[in-house]
Amino acid sequence: MVKNGLCAEIIVDLAVRKTDRVFHYAVPKKFENVLQIGARVLVPFRERCLTGYVVGFGAPESQVNIREIAGVLDEEPVFSPELLELARWMSESYLCSTAEALQRIISPRLQVKSGRGVRRIIPALDGEKLEQAAASLARAPRQAAVLRAAMASPGLTVKELAAAAETTGKTVELLVHKGYLAAVNNTSQAPPGYGGPQFTAGYGELQLNADQATALEQIEGALKAGRFSVFLLHGVTGSGKTEVYLRAIAAVLQEGRQAVALVPEIALTPQMIELFRARFGSLVAVLHSGLAGTARYQAWRRVKSGEAPVVLGTRSAVFAPAPRPGLFIIDEEHESSYKQDDHLRYHAREVALKRAQQSGSVVILGSATPSLESYLRAGPGGLYRLLKLPVRIDNHPLPPVQVVDMRDELKRGNRGIFSVPLVEAINRRLERHEQVILFLNRRGYANFVVCRQCGLVIKCPSCDISLTYHLDGTLRCHYCNYSTNRPVLCPRCGSDDIRHFGVGTQKVEEEARRLFPEARVLRMDSDTTSRRGAHERLISSFRDGRADILIGTQMIAKGLDLPKVTLVGVINADTTLHMPDFRAAERTFQLLTQVAGRAGRGSLAGEVQIQTYTPDHYSIIAAAAHDYESFYRSEAPVRRALDYPPFSHLARLLLTHTDEETLTKGALLAKEVLEKIAAGVNIPVDVLGPAPAPMSRIKGQYRWQLVLKGPRRNTLKDVIKEALNILDKERPAFKPSVHVDINPQGMV
Numbered sequence: 001m002v003k004n005g006l007c008a009e010i011i012v013d014l015a016v017r018k019t020d021r022v023f024h025y026a027v028p029k030k031f032e033n034v035l036q037i038g039a040r041v042l043v044p045f046r047e048r049c050l051t052g053y054v055v056g057f058g059a060p061e062s063q064v065n066i067r068e069i070a071g072v073l074d075e076e077p078v079f080s081p082e083l084l085e086l087a088r089w090m091s092e093s094y095l096c097s098t099a100e101a102l103q104r105i106i107s108p109r110l111q112v113k114s115g116r117g118v119r120r121i122i123p124a125l126d127g128e129k130l131e132q133a134a135a136s137l138a139r140a141p142r143q144a145a146v147l148r149a150a151m152a153s154p155g156l157t158v159k160e161l162a163a164a165a166e167t168t169g170k171t172v173e174l175l176v177h178k179g180y181l182a183a184v185n186n187t188s189q190a191p192p193g194y195g196g197p198q199f200t201a202g203y204g205e206l207q208l209n210a211d212q213a214t215a216l217e218q219i220e221g222a223l224k225a226g227r228f229s230v231f232l233l234h235g236v237t238g239s240g241k242t243e244v245y246l247r248a249i250a251a252v253l254q255e256g257r258q259a260v261a262l263v264p265e266i267a268l269t270p271q272m273i274e275l276f277r278a279r280f281g282s283l284v285a286v287l288h289s290g291l292a293g294t295a296r297y298q299a300w301r302r303v304k305s306g307e308a309p310v311v312l313g314t315r316s317a318v319f320a321p322a323p324r325p326g327l328f329i330i331d332e333e334h335e336s337s338y339k340q341d342d343h344l345r346y347h348a349r350e351v352a353l354k355r356a357q358q359s360g361s362v363v364i365l366g367s368a369t370p371s372l373e374s375y376l377r378a379g380p381g382g383l384y385r386l387l388k389l390p391v392r393i394d395n396h397p398l399p400p401v402q403v404v405d406m407r408d409e410l411k412r413g414n415r416g417i418f419s420v421p422l423v424e425a426i427n428r429r430l431e432r433h434e435q436v437i438l439f440l441n442r443r444g445y446a447n448f449v450v451c452r453q454c455g456l457v458i459k460c461p462s463c464d465i466s467l468t469y470h471l472d473g474t475l476r477c478h479y480c481n482y483s484t485n486r487p488v489l490c491p492r493c494g495s496d497d498i499r500h501f502g503v504g505t506q507k508v509e510e511e512a513r514r515l516f517p518e519a520r521v522l523r524m525d526s527d528t529t530s531r532r533g534a535h536e537r538l539i540s541s542f543r544d545g546r547a548d549i550l551i552g553t554q555m556i557a558k559g560l561d562l563p564k565v566t567l568v569g570v571i572n573a574d575t576t577l578h579m580p581d582f583r584a585a586e587r588t589f590q591l592l593t594q595v596a597g598r599a600g601r602g603s604l605a606g607e608v609q610i611q612t613y614t615p616d617h618y619s620i621i622a623a624a625a626h627d628y629e630s631f632y633r634s635e636a637p638v639r640r641a642l643d644y645p646p647f648s649h650l651a652r653l654l655l656t657h658t659d660e661e662t663l664t665k666g667a668l669l670a671k672e673v674l675e676k677i678a679a680g681v682n683i684p685v686d687v688l689g690p691a692p693a694p695m696s697r698i699k700g701q702y703r704w705q706l707v708l709k710g711p712r713r714n715t716l717k718d719v720i721k722e723a724l725n726i727l728d729k730e731r732p733a734f735k736p737s738v739h740v741d742i743n744p745q746g747m748v
């Protein structure tokens, strides 16, 4: 396997920009026959022993200082040449190191999540490899002792194992982190059963309707051709998109290839998993970050071996090691949760498109409210093909939506959270023993002031985003740092009724209990669902009719199919609309449409009420009319005029430091460097800010940001890359930490 005299080319697992290159290591004789490209090894690096990824074999430029591989962790590759290429592409696209990207790609094996219950430690490698690893740790005798103790008695707790090896828990955790040992949950030790029915091409009684059939026909054609192609499946809520996915998966299996289906975190419910299992039985592997160590590893193995050709999972499942993928499905493709917003800031939709391109796969992007990016590409001259499901299954009507003008309520002397029409509608439901969902959008950072008389929210004159209220009494733009004093009188109508905006779920619950004392009220938010399984318990108790009113935030907006819900009330549509983000209108439209999609899904007719101070805004009017296209026609020109995506690209540099002065100095220096470089390229790049981030301080760290805007993503990237190199050299003068986010989905 190793040609004579060649060295192994290795990427060392050290997430530092400077070490992001290939190092050469000699292959000792004993490993010559086992070492393969795509395997992980242990290598000496400076004073340490690190994990490395074998990416090839070649001759080093010089034989000086070539060290030997110390151990081999995998006898078969854990990443394929395609996934290595993907890692290199990610490193370029998201400005991370190749090692970080590889780590992310094969993470199920390396990262073991701790859960509740007692953690127990077992070997993550088989005996021989662990023995090798122990041998290679000669310079770390305590670690070696822990490995040997774990082999001798697997299943001890961290404490017990540390005691057995006469060391501390830290050493044990380090070995878990390195991937030699795994932590498993006492309660979830059993791997998922492999039983269940095998896949048969039967669909029960379900017959596709004409729109579904047309969509499927096109997808099947593309699957047969086996060429990279992208479909945007634009189907209204309840139009049967899932059925189209399931049939497309069946078709790709017929081609002998695998399918990877992604759903947003909150949509990966037991019902969703059941739906897939009912159709494909043991061929399904569920992959998500909440899986405990062994279960996760088992699922990953079943995918890699081809035993489970249907992958259902959340964001990180996009890296599923399917040997010959043929289909990638992104349900609710507009969801911002597909973007990882810390560490390696990748977008699962972009990664899926890249993988599909590599492998000649078909991509289905599904949504009732496509992102502007995807809809633009599905338009004339675009790369995607548009498939439409314009009506609900069985021609169920979409629910009528009433927009309630809260300014009128105020004029009538109602200063409460609930409008008169909403109270009346709720009372009607309670009388008929039907159910109600009350939705409120709460974002911790939605800190804006609104004129309650006319609904005005003050915006930045150059960025068109809402200004954020600061404690020093100013209103600030957190893109460009424009600031102005908070006005005493409304500049539009002269009223002095200018208020902070914001109401919490708890307040709504209190008010609901007061107004409807006989009703049974459930509240669902991050407080009431923090315990494991609480989310599911609340939903099923509501589904079983054990409550009349469910109050909740984002987490109840989508995915739920609750036939007895006939009224959905949106308490405060404005909170999203005035988020300090250029996507505020888009998010508002998406949320309102999804929320409205929860009403009237059964045989009972449904109704939706939206309370707002800005009833004339096009995102609210379009959502009330269930009219995506009219929303798109209003929103696209606004984005184009202000050079926002999808007509440009943005990048965000978030700078953090514990000392505010050091931070602002650093931010100004970064701005200077960026502008100098930007001036030297011939594609325009705007550098906005620095400005405090909306959450200007988290855990003692101050946070400022710079926003870059330009027509070409690559130019933005190159400018940032060069600036970071220069700033690296400026250290220690330049102290803040820098986090780069290319095309961020939100900037908190």
Ligand SMILES: Nc1ncnc2c1ncn2[C@@H]1O[C@H](COP(=O)(O)OP(=O)(O)OP(=O)(O)O)[C@@H](O)[C@H]1O
Binding pocket: 206, 207, 208, 209, 212, 235, 236, 237, 238, 239, 240, 241, 242, 243, 368, 393, 559, 597
């Ligand atoms: N051809 C069909 N005939 C009868 N029922 C169908 C058909 N296709 C789908 N359904 C049923 O219609 C319901 C709605 O479908 P589904 O949940 O897939 O809609 P959706 O488009 O994903 O909606 P949402 O965007 O709101 O999630 C489901 O209960 C599904 O089983």
Ligand SMILES: [Zn+2]
Binding pocket: 451, 452, 453, 454, 455, 456, 490, 491, 492, 493, 494, 495
């Ligand atoms: Zn006003």
Ligand SMILES: [Zn+2]
Binding pocket: 460, 461, 462, 463, 464, 477, 478, 479, 480, 481, 482
């Ligand atoms: Zn601005």
